[in-house]
Amino acid sequence: MKFGVVVFPGSNCDHDTFHVIDKLLGKPVEFIWHETQKLQGYDAVILPGGFSYGDYLRTGAIAKFSPVMKAVRAFADGGGLVLGICNGFQILCESGLLPGALMRNRGLQFICRHVYLRSENTDTPFTQTLQPGQVLKIPIAHMEGNYCADEVTLDALEANRQIVFRYSTSEGEVTDAANPNGAARNIAGICNEARNVMGMMPHPERASEDLLGSHDGRSVFESMAASLVTR
């Protein structure tokens, strides 16, 4: 199996993501420069966090026009696994690969701290090693993490079980107090209907070893690797 981590001008979580897959999971992984027009031999592609194109115009708005995104879209359409983390999630929404949009945090502050996520759907390639309802401690670091979509879309996400993670208390209660940015229905991560594309605002690559305060995020990458073995 081979993972690819896309690097846009301004991406800054690419190396952390690469490190987790390379050193902690021990799986083959390569960087994919954003000008690459063909994706060959990859089983999973990750759009990492950062500030692609300086967040100019809107977060992720310019990255969606990067040459590599045509290939990422074709890869996703063909069933390949695509994970968008933070800015990567924003890029997936801007590209239409995931519904909705990420807006400015309701408190108007950049929030950089650990949060708790409740695993809502463990029937995805990204969460299959987790238990339903399992609480993960993973950090967020964003100014535009406020997930929003119209009620019809939100209801469809619920009905189709496309909500993968919600912000919760450490006990797994989904409350407004536990919602750091005002995201609709406490949504922290969603997947597409086919469940091969997922976006999440928190940074699992920053919570993959205890040295950084939590290893809970490693499950996302381990789930992906496990799912690729059986595909």
Place this chain on the structure above:
Amino acid sequence: MKAQVTVTLKKTVLDPQGKAIHHVIESLGYRSVVDVRQGKFFEIDLDGIQDEAAARTDVERIAREVLTNPVIEEFAYEIKK
């Protein structure tokens, strides 16, 4: 020919920045200001396009495909000769 495009959040979308600005204005004593919403302004130089209809078509496509996120934003524009 120039196009002036304004991009605003849809009315159904929360605008915390607009609210923050409103609070500042209120604190300065302007009691008649009931709401403030913040948007973006773009000026596009259409040198080389002579036909206004063609200009409008291009500007609308640019506004839809680049300048706005249609999930949360809408736009209005004017063509100035």
